[in-house]
Amino acid sequence: MQIDLGDDPLALDRQVCFALSVASRSVIGLYRPLLKPYGLTHPQYLVLLALWENAPMSIKSLSELLCAEPATLSPLLKRLEALGYVTRDRDRADERALAVDLTESGRALRAEAEKIPYQIVERLGMEVGELQELHETLGRVIAATRRAAANP
Incomplete structure (x- = not known):
């Protein structure tokens, strides 16, 4: 299987690590x-x-x-x-x-x-279902990184 990362695989706005880092800092804020x-x-x-x-x-x-x-x-x-x-x-x-x-x-x-989770959902202005989907996706990312780390 060939992986296609487009014309510029190093474009900052396409990096998963960048999006996760910014999202993490923003939510924690x-x-x-x-x-x-x-x-x-x-x-x-x-x-x-x-x-x-x-x-x-x-x-x-x-x-x-x-x-x-x-x-x-x-x-x-x-x-x-x-x-x-x-x-x-x-x-x-x-x-x-x-x-x-x-x-x-x-x-x-x-x-x-x-009270805190309700306030966070309100501040994010996102639907609970959307946040649950994101949580599930991040769970898969975490599992994938653990598998990758276990099999370098």
């Missing part, structure tokens, strides 16, 4: 003012989303779920702990591992955070 009242960054918000679904979790499990290195999560978790949203303790099942759990304040924050 919409979250900033919504997260600011809670003292959260977008990566910290992602950690809380994972914990609201799965707490308590080992740092290893959390890093796998978020596709992030444990070393990257460590400062985020320390900041969330300082904000009073999470605790980090030795995992009861494995004393060598750290477990992350929500505090009462962290659990209570979920009720406020439930």
